Amino acid sequence: MPKLRVHNFPMSLDGYAAGPNQSVDNPLGEGGTRLHDWVFETRAGRAMMGEDGGEEGVDSDFIAAGDVNIGATLMGRNMFGPIRGDWGDGTWTGWWGPNPPYHHDTFVLTHHPRESIEMEGGTTFHFVTDGLEAGLERAFAAANGHDVRLGGGVATVRAALRAGLVDELHVPIVPVFLGAGESLFDGMAGAMEAYECVELVSSPRVIHTRFTRR
Amino acid sequence: MPKLRVHNFPMSLDGYAAGPNQSVDNPLGEGGTRLHDWVFETRAGRAMMGEDGGEEGVDSDFIAAGDVNIGATLMGRNMFGPIRGDWGDGTWTGWWGPNPPYHHDTFVLTHHPRESIEMEGGTTFHFVTDGLEAGLERAFAAANGHDVRLGGGVATVRAALRAGLVDELHVPIVPVFLGAGESLFDGMAGAMEAYECVELVSSPRVIHTRFTRR
Numbered sequence: 258m259p260k261l262r263v264h265n266f267p268m269s270l271d272g273y274a275a276g277p278n279q280s281v282d283n284p285l286g287e288g289g290t291r292l293h294d295w296v297f298e299t300r301a302g303r304a305m306m307g308e309d310g311g312e313e314g315v316d317s318d319f320i321a322a323g324d325v326n327i328g329a330t331l332m333g334r335n336m337f338g339p340i341r342g343d344w345g346d347g348t349w350t351g352w353w354g355p356n357p358p359y360h361h362d363t364f365v366l367t368h369h370p371r372e373s374i375e376m377e378g379g380t381t382f383h384f385v386t387d388g389l390e391a392g393l394e395r396a397f398a399a400a401n402g403h404d405v406r407l408g409g410g411v412a413t414v415r416a417a418l419r420a421g422l423v424d425e426l427h428v429p430i431v432p433v434f435l436g437a438g439e440s441l442f443d444g445m446a447g448a449m450e451a452y453e454c455v456e457l458v459s460s461p462r463v464i465h466t467r468f469t470r471r
Numbered sequence: 472m473p474k475l476r477v478h479n480f481p482m483s484l485d486g487y488a489a490g491p492n493q494s495v496d497n498p499l500g501e502g503g504t505r506l507h508d509w510v511f512e513t514r515a516g517r518a519m520m521g522e523d524g525g526e527e528g529v530d531s532d533f534i535a536a537g538d539v540n541i542g543a544t545l546m547g548r549n550m551f552g553p554i555r556g557d558w559g560d561g562t563w564t565g566w567w568g569p570n571p572p573y574h575h576d577t578f579v580l581t582h583h584p585r586e587s588i589e590m591e592g593g594t595t596f597h598f599v600t601d602g603l604e605a606g607l608e609r610a611f612a613a614a615n616g617h618d619v620r621l622g623g624g625v626a627t628v629r630a631a632l633r634a635g636l637v638d639e640l641h642v643p644i645v646p647v648f649l650g651a652g653e654s655l656f657d658g659m660a661g662a663m664e665a666y667e668c669v670e671l672v673s674s675p676r677v678i679h680t681r682f683t684r685r
Contacts, residue, residue: 270663271663272485272656432668432671434656434660434664436660442484442648446648446649449648450648457674457675457678459671459672460671
């Protein structure tokens, strides 16, 4: 059975997976880039951005694993952009420039309908207005037997965990303190009873935790 | 200079270092023992309780390191016992039975004066009524050039971190979710700016994080 997988969804030591006040200038919220700095040190992270170099090792391996056997991506509106409400002039096409790092059908959950957008490199953004489970259904159809990656943001990952829809969850814990933002696990103890921690591995920079459904 | 050190002070993945509703039946709060189960699998943890066996390795090494060069212990009232207010009939002598695992002078912060209690095995409990810094002063004097270990509980560790008094902090992160209890790092981002994460090491059971003052 194809799976719904969350990969490289980092959290601070005080429990935040995004900083406060997400905006065009702070796509990950204030201080949120501190959760991702380690990615740019890795070979796989740089390759994702079309750059050479970077370190091999456990961090790079975990990043690379997030793309293996993924046929489609699903994400919440806040991960696609800072715009709230309707789509305005329709010029916003995501944070990632003309060639987003997905290279497959990517479904965005929103309350506001919009035509699909075909980007360079094989990514097509589709907009789903009838909820998480409908979005999942379309993503699995597009993935054509492969797995679906749930990209984020925090609210979408929490909702999917609460609904027991996530099959695999990889959370890198980064030794920084954000002080505010969107908590990943606060109030989630009940939902997380359905999951088992199957891997704990640390690099000098990041602790990788991986969960699967019991 | 002798140091103030916190060792083996575990936290759940949702950020709690103790469960809710500490009581005689639940010294670590409800569910709090889940933060300590791994200790009983280690050789050093069993030795602490006068038992043989247990696994060697990174977890055992971290537990053993908590006792090296420690000359005295300081703890908050809640770590010493579940009693609040005055000391009642004075029969409570801690959670640990007649031979506590300290084997040196151990200072308990309290608002309620009490005579010192000499236990078996070299542990003497002293009761300090004039605050954290006064307790530290007495503990360093008793440690006679060695370091002082700050045992807990959560409120005491947070107060000492806020005051910048802690020199070294070891927090094992345990992959469980308590859902409620006493948060270790919530609201502590400002205080933790004074600290640097100098070690991240994982066993299959526990992630060890270690901080020193910048």
